[in-house]
Amino acid sequence: MKPVNIYLPTKVIFGQGSFAELKNEAPKYGSKALVVTTGLSKTNILPRTLGLLKEAGIEAAVYKDVEPNPKTYNIDDAIKLLKEEGCDFVIGIGGGSAMDSAKAVAVVAKNGGSITDYIPMATANKKNITETLPVICISTTSGTGSEVTMFAVVTIPETMEKPGLGYTCMYPKLAIVDPELTISMPKSVTAEVGIDTFFHAMENYLSKSATEFTDIFSRQAMEWVIKYLPVAYAEPGDIEARSFMHLANVTAGYSITVGTPATLHALSHAISGMTDIAHGRSLSMASVAFIRYTYMADIKRYADVARLLSPRLGKASDEEAAESCADLLKDFISRLGLPTDMKSVGFTDRDIEKVSTDIFIATPRIANQSLKPMDKNSIIELLNLARQI
Ligand SMILES: [Fe+2]
Structure with missing residues (x-):
């Protein structure tokens, strides 16, 4: 332990x-x-x-x-x-x-x-x-x-x-x-902040700092977001969905304060700093590439996330489940009206070069917290993937 x-x-x-x-x-x-x-x-x-x-x-x-x-x-x-x-x-x-x-x-x-x-x-x-x-x-x-x-x-x-x-x-x-x-949150804000909660939980689960203690909060928060965010998005007045989303928010907050997020948050802060794009949107833009780029680092944990996103994967092998994680995440995000790649940002090679250096200075605590070790070159490869998928 x-x-x-x-x-x-x-x-x-x-x-x-x-x-x-x-x-x-x-x-x-x-x-x-x-x-x-x-x-x-x-x-x-x-x-x-x-x-x-x-x-x-x-x-x-x-x-x-x-x-x-x-x-x-x-x-x-x-x-x-x-x-x-x-x-x-x-x-x-x-x-x-x-x-x-x-x-x-x-x-x-x-x-x-x-x-x-x-x-x-x-x-x-x-x-x-x-x-x-x-x-x-x-x-x-x-x-x-x-x-x-x-x-x-x-x-x-x-x-x-x-x-x-x-x-x-x-x-x-x-x-x-x-x-x-x-209740008064607009739909777009509900989606943006709700997906932030999901990524707090998911990233901690997929970070070096995950522990048996934080896993409890991370898994529960992911489960609640997957179940209740689409409801809160479609039915803003649904107080039960709003309540579980608010509790997921606190629960995922415990995950990232006892543990840490895993690199995706560092990318999001760099993208939002350069473009003023809302935090939840910049997270979404880099998230699918993040999963594709890192999932081989711990097949079991990525398979766990995939199974939360799709309980029908129950009988699939860990390899199959982990491999499908990026596509399942992409589908979940798309249904909330959020972007799943960085095509619309228009980042140049020079922008990517800047981000790959800056994130280790601006957000050193989280830049290399992914289960896959991250250095400057990895960040460049990951952002290039996010521009292409
Ligand atoms: Fe966040």
């Missing part, structure tokens, strides 16, 4: 109606909140958040300009507002962009300087970061797992890189995970 270190310090309040708990919980973390969000303009979630805080006697300032693939200037602007307003804790409400930004704002505000002093971690001045302002995450999408992880991913517009940062202190103090908040 593999050894495993388990640290999951975030308090999670899960379930329909749990959003209302913000009123009871927020006063435990401070007296004035900076609410960090992408705006949520087509919903009433932001006014409801401010209403709950007011009822709790908590003052609030709002930074609502977080962009998809949040930029370094978003983080620094939000920190400026936090300081001007005298906020002592941060609430991230929305999808991964809002929650990652909240975590980044909180840690930089506590320790000083600009977000650019903290990323990429591989080359940043290694500070001994042990403290952050308290963070509450309220997830309105079922993807990213950000509400239970210590990570934040930020795009540097000048270099078009999308590195991550993560210190142990950055785990949110509290995650409120209410499936009712996900």
